[in-house]
Amino acid sequence: MGFFSKLFKGPEIDLEKSAANAARMRELFDAVVPEGSKYRLIFGYTEDVSRFNYGFVHGSKTKIGNLIVGWDEAGETIVAVPTVPDLSGCGEPTFYRRSEILKASRNKYPTDAFVIYPDKKGYLAINAYDWLEDESLYVYVEQEKELAAFTDFFQNHFAK
Template identity: 65%
Template sequence: MGLFGNLFKGPQVDMAKSDANRKKMRVLFNQVVENGGDYKILFGYTEDVSRFNYGIVHGSKTKIGNLIVGWNEASQTIVVIPTVPDLSGCGDATFYRQSDILKAYQNKFPTDEFIIYPDRKGYIGIGVCEWLEDEKLYVYVSQDEEVKAFTDFFLKQFQKK
């Protein structure tokens, strides 16, 4: 297919950059979570959509939050750590133990997110993807296998109906 075959493939993943970011995610995760090496990790994101209505002008704004998401099958725990797209730092870890949550499910519409209600007062929606090209908004990492492993874990061990 030569030159024209490459034109129709669309953007390609820079695996060197992806692997470097995967290593940065692991370092940050291990700094914040005790025994962090016992967890599998992937990049996730959360969206906060605020709607506004100013008479004639209607719309919404979306704020994106980047997350390092870890999960441990043995302890049935998901850990969520806020971070930034360049992985220059991170916040504190929040732990979601399967036995302590009120409800959890995979939302299919309007977005494909994993929703966790730790109690009646709040929830978190975790979006995961195989790869996003926009480095200004998201962590640049290719993670096909991790997305499948997390989805399988969540649906098998974590989802409560």
């Protein structure tokens, strides 16, 4: 029975690799965000879906954008820092302060996403999961506890 339970359990998380990536996320975040150490972190991603129609050929193409997402409960602030799956670098942070955004909500369909509308023209949808195995598209990090904490923060402070 032990063999079959392991066989059907699915892939196991490499906790060492996950911890190394979590430390690298912290390093990158702290390098570009003032007082970065006061923020808790998760990995998230965005999707940009472009649709095309060439007569008989219809379809869509999705671009994935990786994010290091930090939140400060006391300051009611979320910070999104673009990065790449191998965490070789990052871009400039974007700050979303609760007092400065138009609205925020949590979408459950078609994907579970935390959506922030800074104004009437744009939005940021943060998709986040406990762990994603595809290292070519996503940062390899296990974050069950951090995701639960972020979800509570978002529901209690942003999606009012």
